[in-house]
Amino acid sequence: MVRLLRPLLRGRTYTRLLHMWVPVAAVSVWWWVQPELPWVPLVVLVPVGLLPGARVAEVMQARLLLTPDEAEPDFATRPATAWRDRWRTVLWLEIRALVGAVVAYATVWLPIMAYALAARAVGHRTGDLPPMPGPPDWVFGLLAPLPLVALYAVVAGLGAGLTGVARRLLGPSVAERLAAVEERTEQLLERTRIARELHDSIGHALTVAVVQAGAARAANSPEFTERALAAVEETGRAALEDLERVLGVLRESERPASARPTLTDADRLLESARASGATVDAEVTGPLETLPGPVSREGYRILQEALTNVLRHAGAVPARVRVAAADGLLTLEVRNPLPDGRPAPGRGSGLRGIRERAALLGGRAHTGPDGAGDWQVRVELPLG
Incomplete structure (x- = not known):
């Protein structure tokens, strides 16, 4: 009742x-x-x-x-x-x-x-x-x-x-529900991309700062310490610029993606790695300035994560970087020797992010030892 x-x-x-x-x-x-x-x-x-x-x-x-x-x-x-x-x-x-x-x-x-x-x-x-x-x-x-x-x-x-x-x-209706699901999926993908942006940019800056600080303390040289502090400052400024770009995506949903760094800014990454004590042998071929925007932007992040991986897991070791755009394909390759007694990278989210970025663009990525004592990150992205 x-x-x-x-x-x-x-x-x-x-x-x-x-x-x-x-x-x-x-x-x-x-x-x-x-x-x-x-x-x-x-x-x-x-x-x-x-x-x-x-x-x-x-x-x-x-x-x-x-x-x-x-x-x-x-x-x-x-x-x-x-x-x-x-x-x-x-x-x-x-x-x-x-x-x-x-x-x-x-x-x-x-x-x-x-x-x-x-x-x-x-x-x-x-x-x-x-x-x-x-x-x-x-x-x-x-x-x-x-x-x-x-x-x-x-x-x-x-x-x-x-x-x-x-x-x-x-x-x-069914069509509207599908559209809502697609919109929600796009929002989740955008959040994932923003998380990757923060991980790659801030992680790279922190890695460079940690490596530089450790090297400066070990060197006990005023000149080297001054160069290390300058490198930390430059990397920190670049990270702040990247952070501002990422936050701009959150503040302005229609902000153009062209504001993000591309492979034409790769020299900044190479100089940052060199300033951290690594010897970087870089070879860049092909017209990078004509690459499609998504490929160039994701290629920059892939290269950034690969160099961060070198500094984080191998330290100041020689690294070979190859960037080539030819025959409808962008190839990124980063190699470095594996120091004795150090575990090979591969358990973190950085390498997984590299593979996910490559897959989203229809490319492929290989990460792991190459059989000759080197650690290799090789990514191929189609330009079509």
């Missing part, structure tokens, strides 16, 4: 009643003036529902009155552009108008019926009930609560049913 009466204590029961009354209030004037043409408002609702913005207005009312206690109800958030969605809105308006008419009739006449039965029970005859010879008046007292029970069932039942219909007809 408590469960059956629980809707009486919920505010949404009464907001749904208001929602069902709204269309009746809008057309009641017409029904009063032209009662012989009650179907005219239903015809007028057809062109109204075909308007793209009609669904937005209906969704706003449904959120406010049908699902006031739900934080994220499953309703569409954009105007209906497809004709199928517009006709769904038309069907919703027609159903809402018919349900509103039933509820309006019930909420007016059922209480009157209950009053008439109660009045008959006490011997007061009203014009709402026809003469009914036979049963004693007290029988009508037993029947008086029934119209109110019926009213409760109509209000609660039709309110819940109309809410279910609203979820189906005002909810996003």
